[in-house]
Amino acid sequence: MNDQPDSAENFAQQAFYFIERRRLDDARRVLREGLAKFPQDPDLLFHSAQVEWIADENEKAESTVRQVLGVAPAHAPARQLLASLLVERGELAEAERLIISLLHDYPESAELYGRYSRLMLRTLHLEKAEQLAIEGLRYDPDDRECLLAKALCETVRNGARPNQGLEKLLTAHPESMSAVHALVIALVNNGRMAEAHRIAQGALRADPANEHLVTMVRELRLQNHWSLKPLWPMQKWGWGGAAGMWFGAIVVMRVLEKSAPEASGPFAFAWVAYAVYSWVWPSILRRIL
Numbered sequence: 110m111n112d113q114p115d116s117a118e119n120f121a122q123q124a125f126y127f128i129e130r131r132r133l134d135d136a137r138r139v140l141r142e143g144l145a146k147f148p149q150d151p152d153l154l155f156h157s158a159q160v161e162w163i164a165d166e167n168e169k170a171e172s173t174v175r176q177v178l179g180v181a182p183a184h185a186p187a188r189q190l191l192a193s194l195l196v197e198r199g200e201l202a203e204a205e206r207l208i209i210s211l212l213h214d215y216p217e218s219a220e221l222y223g224r225y226s227r228l229m230l231r232t233l234h235l236e237k238a239e240q241l242a243i244e245g246l247r248y249d250p251d252d253r254e255c256l257l258a259k260a261l262c263e264t265v266r267n268g269a270r271p272n273q274g275l276e277k278l279l280t281a282h283p284e285s286m287s288a289v290h291a292l293v294i295a296l297v298n299n300g301r302m303a304e305a306h307r308i309a310q311g312a313l314r315a316d317p318a319n320e321h322l323v324t325m326v327r328e329l330r331l332q333n334h335w336s337l338k339p340l341w342p343m344q345k346w347g348w349g350g351a352a353g354m355w356f357g358a359i360v361v362m363r364v365l366e367k368s369a370p371e372a373s374g375p376f377a378f379a380w381v382a383y384a385v386y387s388w389v390w391p392s393i394l395r396r397i398l
Contacts, residue, residue, distance in 0.1 A: 222244050231292065243259065336390065342354055
């Protein structure tokens with residue numbers, strides 16, 4: 110390796126060498142030297158954004174990658190990195206537009222289909238995610254992102270049956286657990302506890318020593334227990350669901366008091382019993398399970 114690079118390309122190659130090995134301080138040093146001589150070089154700027162992203166300096170990374178695109182709007186790696194950064198901060202619609210534009214330019218890129226599929230998993234468009242994964246696998250049957258997305262969709266769809274493909278993928282590529290975790294959280298936030306539980310169980314089979322997964326599966330098993338099914342509105346919508354149910358119960362009681370007074374008492378008793386059950390039973394069940 111040339112210890113004293115004399116061109117932007119050589120600086121970029123040396124920086125990439127250090128980035129691959131996660132020697133970020135060395136990469137920063139090389140990039141500082143390179144940018145002092147070639148301040149508008151898109152590859153040097155891109156590698157700077159990479160370093161910032163790896164170091165969890167996402168705001169800086171996004172600013173730098175937008176600087177890259179100001180100099181070289183068609184820079185594909187920068188556009189991909191920007192899409193990842195947008196996903197990280199929840200700008201999913203903008204990230205989707207960016208990935209679609211990349212697919213227009215690179216229509217046979219399995220990696221891009223995998224990225225798009227992963228984004229659709231995050232937004233719970235599972236059918237579209239699976240279609241994108243299958244399309245990507247046409248171009249590269251071994252693409253990890255596409256295989257993972259397809260396996261996750263199959264796990265959600267096929268119920269409690271173990272998915273050996275998912276387990277093998279997660280065993281071979283433990284870094285893919287972040288995608289699994291994002292999907293589980295999205296499913297939980299959408300009130301789809303059974304599907305979240307199946308995904309978490311598949312991940313735990315691949316990594317049974319993972320204490321975080323053990324805790325997650327235990328909590329999801331609790332929330333998915335048959336005796337908590339009546340609490341589904343609160344599981345799906347949280348405090349909003351609870352407030353809606355209280356408001357609905359008050360309205361029903363007022364209506365019954367006027368139209369069917371003989372039913373208002375039993376309804377009020379049943380509602381109080383339901384409220385007590387919702388407060389007490391989950392904590393009891395947690396101790397039992």
